[in-house]
Amino acid sequence: MNFILHRVLKAPEQLQALAPFGEVDADLMQQVTEESGKFVTEVVAPLNRDGDEIGVSFKDGSVTTPPGFKQAYQSFWQSGWPSLACDPDDGGQGLPAALEAMLYEMLSAANHGWTMAPGLLHGAYECIKHHASNELKATYLDKVATGEWLATMCLTEPHAGSDLGLARTKATPMADGRYALNGTKIFISGGEHDLTDNIVHLVLARLPDAPPGPKGLSLFLVPKFYEDGTRSAVVCERIEEKMGLHGSPTCVMRFDDAPAWIVGEPGKGLNAMFVMMNAARLHVGLQGVGLLESAWQKAEAYARERRQMRAPGTGSKAGEADLIEQHPAMRRILDAQRAWIDAGRVVAYRTAIELDIIKHHADADRRAVANRWCALATPVLKAAWTDQAFTGGSACLQVFGGHGYVREWGIEQVVRDSRVAMIYEGTNEIQAIDLLLRKTLSDGAAAMQGLLDELESELGSSEFDAEIRSGMERLGLLMRERMVPAVQADGADPALGNWLADDFLRAVAMVLMGWAWSRIRATTGAEQQRWAQPSGAFLRWVWPEFDMRMSMMERTLG
The missing domain is CATH 1.10.540.10 (Acyl-CoA dehydrogenase/oxidase, N-terminal domain)
Structure with a gap:
């Protein structure tokens, strides 16, 4: 790291x-x-x-961790x-x-x-x-900043999953300037618990005169306890029985005329909430990296201890058993996941650096470049690496054979826990649609082409770099000469971009991984051996997905 x-x-x-x-x-x-x-x-x-x-555990509206x-x-x-x-x-x-x-x-x-x-x-x-207003900041900001009080993000409703514009929770003005919240929110992580003395709920709701759809949503803050110690009318109705994350309460929360304060301007709730969601998406991408690392560590340690049959090419004699890490099938699994982990760290850590550049750099042009990186890399990091945490975690379970399927070794928990990261904070399909439709095609692919040009300028002159450069150029050409004209043409299928989105995001993920491994390879020097196997695994068993995704998009475009 x-x-x-x-x-x-x-x-x-x-x-x-x-x-x-x-x-x-x-x-x-x-x-x-x-x-x-x-x-x-x-x-x-x-x-x-x-x-x-x-x-x-859940009893009478209370959760015990x-x-x-x-x-x-x-x-x-x-x-x-x-x-x-x-x-x-x-x-x-x-x-x-x-x-x-x-x-x-x-x-x-x-x-x-x-x-x-x-x-x-x-x-x-x-x-x-x-x-938030200065009054709300005075009460809540330092408590949340320090973590003394935990917070929730209350978006989803039973009838409205990814389509937040369907939300029905109501906010009715009160005489004292607050708003009475009424409605039910589901899938609320940490909606109720015993970890902190208070919980700060940030809730999307609709004012009485609000228009339908997402532009009618406002954001409100309601705590579990008010300043005078009285408890708010926010009730945890139940917690969900889940595939994984059993240590985290996923709550159904009911708001019964709960007095709350508005955060930001009326009708601008999504703008305020997206500040929270974008920060969460980087962390979810890091969940993917971390969970895959956890799975890899368990599998690598097991592979170094478990002996099974002769491994081809080791010179072992008949009847001898080799460590399973010497078997090509197992090495391929382990090295391919290592390629994902280390490339993911390069992308994620750079994203975090760029976030600070956006906030603090004196040069507006440099801040714009950082904004471009974060806008384009964040959905890729969230979608591709959470997907890999699950599929790669399952591959690491395979290293254990039957032992991986039982609880003793801990690998099956990683597979179960990782699955939800592909869903929350915007499903991976929504990340792909956001990347292609809103952030690439909306400006004729100018921002994405700018990112590809930047990445290409950082590549070296090795055969490895030449192959990654060729991929970047091929993706840029497809965007400029086929995708943009096809989507903008008169009578174009309005669903065309959606059909392309998943493959496009995966192709961009491959390009980012290629750039990341180019950077690692250029830095390692005398430490090359430590990185040689995952670098080679990337080129042999991960990078070929780029050709597959390009072929799929070319066929979809016709």
């Missing part, structure tokens, strides 16, 4: 050029990541199995971990977003269920900081 952050991406040099981070040097960054690892290893990871097997969860969370926020990247004026530590990203990658790898609790804190903090 530190190698990629410091040497591949040269994060300290980039970040020290930004005013808030002038004193954040490489030694400090490494110290923070090492202490992150210690906390996660010693406090959070040991709770993972009980979180899965014991799970949360698994043994040790509350104590671990109290230690987490009191040690300052949630506030790493928050503004010092709000009780934060003012450190780079990359350090927070690395922390949450570790947390997701160690105990995804527990990590769901603080997972929305940063997004809620940004939402309140940029959109």
Whole structure:
């Protein structure tokens, strides 16, 4: 992790050029990541199995988290971990977003269920900081920034999943300037729990005179407890029985005339909420990286201990058994997942660096380049790496054979826990549609072509780089000469872009991985052997997907 952050991406040099981070040097960054690892290893990871097997319990509207969860969370926020990247004026530590990203990658790898609790804190903090009134900030901002109080994001309703414009929850003006919320929200992570003294709910609802659709939604804040200690009329009706994440309560929340405050302007609720969702999408992409790392670590360790039959090409004699890591079928699985993990880290950590550049860089042109990167890379990171956490985690389970299917080894939990990341914070299909229709075709592919040009300029001159460069040029040509004209043509099929979206996102993911591995290969030098196997695995067993996706798009375009 530190190698990629410091040497591949040269994060300290980039970040020290930004005013808030002038004193954040490489030694400090490494110290923070090492202490992150210690906390996660010693406090959070040991709770993972009980979180899965014991799970949360629900009685009379109250949720009790698994043994040790509350104590671990109290230690987490009191040690300052949630506030790493928050503004010092709000009780934060003012450190780079990359350090927070690395922390949450570790947390997701160690105990995804527990990590769901603080997972929305940063997004809620940004939402309140940029959109709430000064009065709301005075009461809630530092509590959320430090993690003393946890937060929720209440969007989904029983009849309205991804289509938020169908939301019916009502907000009726009250005489004291607040609004009475009425409605039911489902799939609310951490809607009720015993981890903190208070919970801050951010809720999408509709004012009486609001137009239908997404433009009629406003955002409201209602806590579990008000300042005077009275409890709000927000009720947890039940918790869901789920495939995984048993340590995280997924709640059905009912609002019964619950007094709330509006956040931001009426009818601009989605604008405010997307600040929260975009922050969450980077973290979900990191969940994919972390969960895949967890699966790989378990499988790699098992493969180094388990002996089965002779492996071809090892020179073993008849009747001898070799370690299964020596068998090509197992090495292919392990090295291919390693290729995904390390490339994912390059993409994710760079995204975190670019987020700080957007906030703090003095040059408007450089901020625009950073905005382009984050807009285009974030949906790819979220979709492609959460998909790989599940499919790659399943491949790692295969390394165990029958042992992987039983609970003892822990790998089956990774597969179950990872599946939901492909769904929440915008399904992976919606990420693909967003990438192609809203962020690529809407400007005639200018932004995406600009990103491809930037990536290509950073490639080297090796045969590896030549192949990745050829792919980038092929994708650019398809966008400019076939996709854009086909979608913009008179009488064009309005669904054409949707048919192309999934394949397009995967093709862009392959290009980003190729660029990432080019950067790693250019940096390794004498350490090449450590990276040679996953680098080769990428070129042989991952990169060919690019040709497949291009072929699918070409056939769809006709």
